[in-house]
Amino acid sequence: MNIILLGAPGAGKGTQATKISEKYRLPHISTGDIFRDNIKRQTPVGLLAKSYTDNGKLVPDEVTCEIVKGRLEADDCKNGYLLDGFPRNLFQAETLESFSKADAVLNIDVDLSLLMARLCGRRVCKDCGESYHVDFLGGKTVCERCGGELYQRKDDNEETVGNRLKVYSEQTAPLIAYYSERNVLLNIDGVGAIDEVFARIVAALK
Template identity: 65%
Template structure:
């Protein structure tokens, strides 16, 4: 079972990815993780990727595609995998079709206005990383460890707006692309975590 997981920042992709990987016994392949691993191990492709990242530039599609291709050749991906964070655009999707046979693309659909509120209202403990939301957490102390809660830079309104705009511009064509291939399954990401997961597993039957 070769799967792709699509969803805007804050849509709960990470949470669902872990559950899907566990249930179906397939590796959760996050492009961010592969990049970090290759850079840490100083592989040839990792060194190339780092040269762009260090300059604050986007890693070119061909480098990203190659790093994913190498990961898909590893033994644990022989019986299937879940791709998270890839493809990010149409060029990557077309390149992926040349190196892999994707069975299903799961799109976690969320209302972007509600998503913006969810992200901008998020507060994170500076000590243990526990996450809270201002709608339910009125004081500024972590319930777990007593640390101070902070508003992360990437959860500031202007940053959130930018991240969502970038996502919408690059991913809307992907949804259309996979819909035309008959591979797209859309689930309601505004539901509770358990309900979203149930919807995903029903779609994969």
Template identity: 50%
Template sequence: MRIVLVGPPGAGKGTQAVRLAEKLAIPHISTGDLFRANISRQTELGKLAKSYMDAGNLVPDEVTIAMAKDRMEQPDAENGFLLDGFPRNVSQAEALDALLESESITLDAVLDLEVPEEEVVKRIAGRRICRNDSSHVFHVTYSPAKQEGVCDVCGGELYQRDDDSEETVRKRLEVYHTQTEPIIDYYKAQGLVVTISSLGPVDEITQRALEALKREKAENK
């Protein structure tokens, strides 16, 4: 299957992308991974992207699209892929359509992870990270530390990252509503959008997504 995964920050896209790609035996292609891989390998695209990032500028769409094209042409993506974080806006979606059409490939589904805005704020603003080891993550509501402000694992101080503050989360949501959400309507016009709730246990959400994708594939045969 060839899938685009969309949803607001805090919807659990990263978690579900990894799980779904594994279940469907297709590569998970995220823009973050594309940038890191190209920059670490010092490809021409990586050098170009780094020059924009070092200057504090956004990487232009055409660079992101070229990276995605290169990745989708790798042998492991021959039978499908799951795109996470790309396309990020309608112009990228249009470019992706043109790219796929040139290769006589079509998308099977656009999976939209739906979550109420206040839940997004609660999920992200409630995160607390250990200063000693950022892999030790807690949540004031869902997985609180035994002692407030102290890491259960190493005793380090727990803190809230600046980009997890409520104010920053709401700004990120504004950007999502303005730039990324319009691609849902763009793909709805093509009959590709499958919307599921991203509330509940992680395993349940994964199963919900797999069943919805299976139905979509059967209906479009």
């Protein structure tokens, strides 16, 4: 089964990706991981991507698509995959369809105002990276796991979060229409406990 996972920042996409990957025994493929792997191995396409990022430029869609295509040709993708972070626009979606078709596109849907509250209230441990929300900290300022200091990331402020959500919405709206027309889009209510949301995903995939 070939699955694409969509979801705005703060929608819980990463958590659900791990659970989907484990249950359906699918490799969880994120574009960030693929880029880092190709750059580390100094593949031709990895070096090409690095030439852009080293100069502070965005990697062109054509290069990104080539890197994803190479990853999907690996043996562990023979029985399917879970794509996270790709495609990000219509060009990428259409190029992906030229070499691999999605069986299901999961769109984890959460109201933008709720996402704003989630992200702006996030606190992260400086030592282990564990993430918390101020609503559940009860005034605590240290990590329950390791005792490290909790802090608010610089990009977890209203202005930056608002811009991130706006850009995501603008990029994703055409993708949602594109996959809806192909009858593979599954909208998942992303509000609720982690296991509740996952149960909705499992039910939708049946």
